[in-house]
Amino acid sequence: MTSGARTEAVERHRQRAVESLQLLDDPQTERFDRLTRMARTMFGVPLSTITVLDGDRAWFPGSAGLDVTEAPRNETFCDRTTAEDQLILVEDATQDERFKDLPAVRAGAIRFYAGQPLHDPAGHVIGTFCLYDSRPRTLEGDLLVAFLDLACWAQQELTASSEMRQAGQVQASMLPAHPIRAHGWEIAGACVPALAVGGDFYDHGLAGDVAHLSLADVMGKGTGAALVGAGVRAALRATDDEVAGGADLGATTTRVARSLISDLERATSFVTLFRAVLDLRDGTVRYVDAGSGLCLLVEPDGTTRRLSSRDRPFGILDDDSWTEHTATMAPGARLLVLSDGVLDLLDDPLTWWEPLAELVRAARDTTDLLAALARLSRDGVPLDDVTAVAVFRGTEGGR
Amino acid sequence: MTEFGVETRADGVGVVTPEGRLNMVSARRLREVLVGLVERGTSRIVVDLGETTFVDSSGLGALIGGLKTARQAGGDLRVARVSPAVLSVFELTNLDRILRPRPSVDGAFDD
Incomplete structure (x- = not known):
């Protein structure tokens, strides 16, 4: 030749x-x-x-x-x-x-x-x-x-x-590189995409005594969902400092959602989001829930409550607004935020919080909990991305 | 593979019945069916979820997309015969107020 x-x-x-x-x-x-x-x-x-x-x-x-x-x-x-x-x-x-x-x-x-x-x-x-x-x-x-x-x-x-x-x-490199460990608190997340890329992401950060976290799920899968997710992540990140500084999460979220709605409508997509700001000194949790609905707070005595709201996802109605809610994490309390891919892995999705609360209670630390969730998704072969962020407040040293 | 029953009733209401799992694969097809109905002049649509066992976020997206398309054309999209499992997905995402489940297909446009 x-x-x-x-x-x-x-x-x-x-x-x-x-x-x-x-x-x-x-x-x-x-x-x-x-x-x-x-x-x-x-x-x-x-x-x-x-x-x-x-x-x-x-x-x-x-x-x-x-x-x-x-x-x-x-x-x-x-x-x-x-x-x-x-x-x-x-x-x-x-x-x-x-x-x-x-x-x-x-x-x-x-x-x-x-x-x-x-x-x-x-x-x-x-x-x-x-x-x-x-x-x-x-x-x-x-x-x-x-x-x-x-x-x-x-x-x-x-x-x-x-x-x-x-x-x-690229998507994996945009996730936080390290968990947060400060003032007796641990905040860590994990993301198991169903395909090479997915529509889930999580983020967290620390500014002094205030930590913030978010977990979002973009409708759909694959590259299209990941592109929409990258845009949402950037829009949220631009407001991290102001919410950590005390700005109302509801008003901030409403502004972010309205800036995204035309993009979401063109992409015929919507996004569920859970976002929280944690005061690491007194355990105050300010949060907004945009149709995510999958957040569990396990109290030090083992009782469980769900942190939710009546607010819809981003990208549904033009004039929707979002509201800030508050909760408290006492020393020893644990919080788990999930994406809905996890529902596919459970025997009975109607009572999803029961087996998950059990996992939260049984875990030694956030690493242990995320490993248990990873095992669940490995055994269950999820159809959708499975993403989780865990927050554990230590029983001592929580200042 | 999810099948779709599609019919237009005498009163002009379109009835779409997805069977099985409404996920990424079947949601795309549902979206096409709903847009097709509106384009052919049927903007009042009932999605009968009585034969639907599972809805994921893509399925919700198709329903919401269909709802918006129908409303833009002056109509509406309503869901009927929603199973507890599917209703729980509507409730988790707080979409149960705009996709308010109706007990029957026939009465879905009575109010």
Whole structure:
């Protein structure tokens, strides 16, 4: 195969596009293998691959009927398909000047080849979707259409999965890096997205003797929900200082919600939120609940009450408003805020607070409680994100 | 896969009956069904939740979206035959006042 056909600039761009997929050392190729297995059955061929060219090697993130995971690039059909950036159909490679000298053709292993280039959103060729047969054959009509459909699917798998994973990493990096431990209090959170990215987030911070926390759940899942969530998080963060300084949470929340409503309406989305400001000296909790409804306060004597309100989520009605409520966390009291993904994990969602209060009471500390919730979501395979923030006030040293 | 029964009654009220779980997958379809009804001139809609076992936030989003679309067209969307499990989701999110459950489909537009 000549490399003269491809200019250096095109090759450089292509290589960078391949690297940005961050697939190259990904051991999880089942989703690609699945597509090639399907292709092998649909088209009755012994071999199918999804091929990605990486430097001098051709690498197979997915394959069916092949023992190796890579091959020298210049010994592959896919090198040519990538360079020409168009569908290549070879009915009998032994009769084709372009391919008859490839080792696999000389060895009699491959005579038929069909390869369709796969592109990233910027149009770079990032891989090829291929069928091979040891006998000459054709691919036409409905079968050709089916092959191109399957290639399209492979392209989506290659690109979407990498975007989702990267978005997931960015989203995870936006969560608080460390729990808060101050004045005998612990505040910690965890977020287990159902997909690589999700519509939940939590946040917390400390300003002197005042801590604040929020937990929000954006309707829907995936990248769209995460984008809406990032906007909500930024809008809330802009008001952290004022609410920590004593500004009314109801009025502040109403302002934030109204600034978001046109965005939410365009995205046909809504957001539930629980947000609280805690005075770490006297245990006063000021909170606002926007349709979240999933906050439990467990008193030092073990009795449980729910912190809720009658206020709706963000994005429902233009003229909605939100109200600040107050509660007190005595020394030894514990608070747990959750997203509704947890309801899916419980035997009886109607009495969700009972098993959860039990977990809160049994936990040694916030780390222990979050680990128990993580076990619950690992065992239950939730359909939705599961996010939680826990606040424990120590029995002593709470100032 | 959630199925949707869709019919328009003699009095012009559209009745949509989702069956099974109203989650991210089926919510998109419900949203399309509701918007389609309003576009064809049926802006008074009852969503019969008698056959719906579960509603998540995407399902709520589809109902709220349908409610807004119907109201913009001068109509309304009402929910009927809501199971305790689904009602608890409405109550948690404080949406039970704008998605006020009606006991029957026939009487959903009586007030």
